[in-house]
Amino acid sequence: MKKIFYSLFVCASALFVSSCMEIDNFDGPDSHFTGRIIDSTTGKNILADQGECRVRIWEKSYSLNPGEQNIPVKQDGTFNNTKLFKGTYDVVPEGAWWPADTVRVGIGGKVTKDFTVTPYLTLFDFKAEVVAADSIKVSCRIDAPVAEGLPRINDIRPFLSLEQFCGAANCIGYYSSIAAYKKNINATWDKVKKLDDGKSEVYEFKIYVKPGYTYFVRMGARVKDTFEKYNYTEIVKLEIPQN
Amino acid sequence: MKTFKYITAAIALGFMALACQTLDLEPKGLIYENVLLSSDNGVKKYLALVYQDLPIEDFNYGQNGDQRGYATVYAGGWHGGNQWQAQKSSAASAAAEACGRALSYGDSWGYWPYDRIRDINNMIEQLPNYKDNYKEEEYNALMGEAHFLRAFYYFGIVKRYGGVPLVDKVMDPKAPAEELQLPRSTEYDSWKFIYEDLKFAMENATASKAELGRANRYAAAALMSRAMLYAGSIAKYSQYIPTTGNAVDAGLMTMPEEYAEEFFQYSYDACKFLKDAGFKLLEGADKEQNYIDVFLKDNSATEDIMVKQYGPKTTTPWNTNLFHCWDAMTLPIGTNLSSSVGAAIQPSWELISLFELPAITDENGNPVRFDDPSDIWKNGMEPRCKANFFFSGMTESVSGTVIDVQAGVYSEYPGTAADGTEEVGGSVNAYTDQYRHRMPQPGQSKEINGQTVKVSGAHGLAEGVGDEGYTYMGTFIRKYIDTGINPADRQLFGSTQSWKVFRYGEILCNWAEAAYELGLIRGDENLKKEAIEHVNELRRRAGATEYQYNAAPADLGTDVYGFPIDENLQYIRDERARELCFENHRIFDIRRWRIADIMFQDGVYTHALLPYYVLSEGKWIYLNEVNLHGRKVTFDKKWYYEQMPGGEISKNPNIIRNDGY
Known part of the structure; x- marks a missing residue:
């Protein structure tokens, strides 16, 4: 009796094992897609925040109606993904810039593709300085490289961070919750207050900080488009002296 | 060894059983369409699940979390029972x-009630075969009821996703995939589909108020006034949300402003229909107690248009009744x-x-x-x-x-x-x-x-x-x-x-808003003044001071939202917030007005x-x-349209995703 059970058991186990014999013959994702987002007004990489803007890709060789994948744009304005399946992709950079065209890219091996985009807003004359033992002052002005058809401008804000990554996604949350550290512009470009050179007035914030800390500071402004991401100034490092 | 023999015998017997050809017997415990659709009581049985799953945002309706969704249909699975956690979400x-x-x-809890819509479509297709069992008006009433129910389900889907595949017949699962994979219709066509169903229901469903909890033509009119108001405000305000992409280009989400007038007029007419049918506010000398009675008493002679009823908790069998936890969760x-x-x-x-x-x-x-x-x-x-x-x-x-x-x-x-x-x-x-x-x-x-x-x-x-x-x-x-x-x-x-699914208080809010929006579109001062009169009817009942129509209203919207909302309109909206608070309207109102992303920005x-x-x-x-x-309320702009459920796209590649995600 026992023998029968044992032999049945062995046969069943053999069946289980045999069902696993097929070898997955599909290559792992090993293609590499990388590139830069170039600001057409400066010719340099766009000033971005870590992971806010993105390069969106759709693998068209796989399905007629594929779901999207996102490659985040890094703070230095580059993007990089080394684990993509080889195939044909539709690619579009999405973020704080005028909508870019979707392009079709064959990805296999290492593919580099740079996108040149025009930001909605450029922030210039950025100044950040320590004005007292416990406060700093930041200011900047904004300009619109393309004024016609520019979506309504939402707001301008300073961003403070205690590490090198600084922006809306990487800032000290405390400052976001305080109305005084955000200027709601909420107007179209023609209604924005301007100086004689046709660019915006100076937006200035005085911000309380803790003595003895090192802050990374920048400012950002955004418009009411699909994504509502910020255009940024460069990042300035401020050391607040210990008193 | 004996056991072995028995096993062999059992297997042998099993083979013999396979040889029988008459296994295809009708089970005796099931009732089929020929019984269900041939009497009013049978139809009630047939529609029980359809009623139970109706997208009514009642005491058991929740937002985020595992239990999001309706009492019986939700993200965690189908028919999970009553949701005590509803107020937590x-x-x-x-x-x-x-x-x-x-x-x-x-x-994105993936609301997709096409199973119930199929039940309703089946009834609409099969009921003519049993027409002889009914008097003419009874038959029409049932058809009207079915159209109301279908419109209610589509209202639940369209307000979430915009345009959706419009299934108005029973689809054959054996048909070729191309026939089954319906694309999404435009948002305008989807709202019009709801309009057509409700129009049919208003003309055909019963005028009797005898059965509490069951839909009649007044329930259809009430849903018409609500749904068409939604459609009108989406047509008017969706242009201010700058989302772009394939779905927007194809008209699957957002509608052109020119359709706003049409929809507001439908809403207006439905409200008038209900007033003419004799619905009125519950009035009483003690304004405070009277307002409490609005929600606790059976007001079918005055204010109630449709109610959803609940019964006591049952333990055996478990969860067969519908009940809720409002008192324990709010006191x-x-x-x-x-x-x-x-x-x-x-x-x-x-x-x-x-x-x-x-x-x-x-x-x-x-x-x-x-x-x-x-x-x-x-x-x-x-x-x-x-x-x-x-x-x-x-x-x-x-x-x-x-x-x-x-x-x-x-x-x-x-x-x-x-x-x-x-x-x-x-x-x-x-x-x-x-x-x-x-x-x-x-x-x-x-x-x-x-x-x-x-x-x-x-x-x-x-x-x-x-x-x-x-x-x-x-x-x-x-x-x-x-x-x-x-x-x-x-x-x-x-x-x-009970939950007041539709009450005349809401109709007056709908009416005021539809009339005022129509007045704005047509430049008609009389319509605008009429709107304020509807608001004041509510305010008199509430014991509040009446609002004076402002002939030169200030624009309160442009500075905040970037598009005009005048003082009178803002007041009408605020009155809606006051009158309908905690009735789960507000979240959908600020959504269809397209103000939620700014209200809750950051x-x-x-x-x-x-x-x-x-x-x-x-x-x-x-x-x-x-x-x-330190809780903060948020609203992302993309939530004006929920994303199409991923599982449905994998079944039907013709479904285009919504933009903004």
Whole structure:
């Protein structure tokens, strides 16, 4: 009796094992897609925040109606993904810039593709300085490289961070919750207050900080488009002296 | 060895059984269409599940979390039973009417009730075969009812996704895939489809109000007034949301502004239809009690157009009844009050401040001093406001308990209201650290400046009891709290009061808004004035001051939202917020007005209405602190349209995804 059970058991186990014999013959994702987002007004990489803007890709060789994948744009304005399946992709950079065209890219091996985009807003004359033992002052002005058809401008804000990554996604949350550290512009470009050179007035914030800390500071402004991401100034490092 | 023989015999017998050809027998325990569709009682049985799953945002409707969705259809699975957690994921807290755990609109739970739509389509197709069993008007009434139900399901889908595949017949599962994989229709066509179904239902469904809880032509008219108002405002305001992409280009989400007038007119006409049918507001001499009766009594002769009923909790078989937990989840913990959880959502100052009530700060920004916390509601408060909220000092009628809220004690209060209400979670700053005293448990006293004084009220605020059970917002919800309940039933699954699916109060709100929007589109002053008259009808019943039509209204919208909303229209919208609070309209209203993303931009705190005793003066003050738990309500612009469920796209690649994600 026992023998029968044992032999049945062995046969069943053999069946289980045999069902696993097929070898997955599909290559792992090993293609590499990388590139830069170039600001057409400066010719340099766009000033971005870590992971806010993105390069969106759709693998068209796989399905007629594929779901999207996102490659985040890094703070230095580059993007990089080394684990993509080889195939044909539709690619579009999405973020704080005028909508870019979707392009079709064959990805296999290492593919580099740079996108040149025009930001909605450029922030210039950025100044950040320590004005007292416990406060700093930041200011900047904004300009619109393309004024016609520019979506309504939402707001301008300073961003403070205690590490090198600084922006809306990487800032000290405390400052976001305080109305005084955000200027709601909420107007179209023609209604924005301007100086004689046709660019915006100076937006200035005085911000309380803790003595003895090192802050990374920048400012950002955004418009009411699909994504509502910020255009940024460069990042300035401020050391607040210990008193 | 014997066992082995038996096994062999059993297997052999098994083979013999396979040889039988007559296994294809009709089971005896099932009832088929030929029985179900040949009598009114049979149809009721047939439609039971269709009614149970209707997308009614009732006591059991929740936003984010595992239990998001409706009582019986939700993300966690199908027919999971009654949801005691519903208030923890309340739509009211996601719309900042209250503070609770759900802080955002609960998108992407994949609502896709085409199974019920198939049931209805099957009835519409098969019922003609049984026409002989009915009198002409009975047959028409059933067809009308089926069209109303189908429209209700499509309303639930279209308001979430925009244009959807419009299935108006029973599809054959064996048909080629291309025939089954219907693409999405445009958003305009989808709303028009709902219109056509409701028009049919208004003309054909029964005019009898005899069966409580069952749809008649008035329910169809009420849904028409609501759904077409949604469609009209989406047509008018979706242009201000700058989302672009394939779905927008194809008209699957957003509609051109030119269609707004058409939809507002449909809504207007449906409201008028209901007034002509004799519906009116429930009126009574005691305005406060009357307003409570609106929600607790059977008002089918006056205000009720359709109600959803519940029954007592059943244990065997488990969960076969529909019940809810409104009383236990909204009242505070206490003897004969809630015996479990309690106060899961608590009214916000954002809502309360819309009502007429005495000022709590003077012109210099100092808190007004009261002799007693109850002074705030005893003098100068709108009766409707008293009927909606429990303020400190009010008596809860079933338990006889006096609601006792005290947030703490200020040893003295030399500053302005702003000093004690800084915009940080719980409003903690150097000023409050210096003067404010609070206790960890309810009903505790403390020695301050040599005097022993009560610091925390019996029903809150207590810092050490978490976010439920006791108030941290200063008030409790009174609307819909059952005054005829046995106190022992104030536990989970103990509540059975009906939900007013449609009531004439809502119709007047719809009518006012539709009339005013039409007046704006056509430049017709009479329509605008008529709108204000509908608002004032509600306000007279509420015991509030009537609103005076402003012929030259200021534009309140452009500076805030970037598009015009005039003063009168804003007032009509605020009246809607007052009249329909906690009825789960608000989240969908701010969504269809396309203002939610700006209202809640970057997350906004909800505020409390907290009574404090000022020790040095022996007086009471009220402060609008940021809620104790620092909760912020958010709304992402993309949530104006939910994303199409991924599982449906994998089945049907013709479904185009919504943009903005």
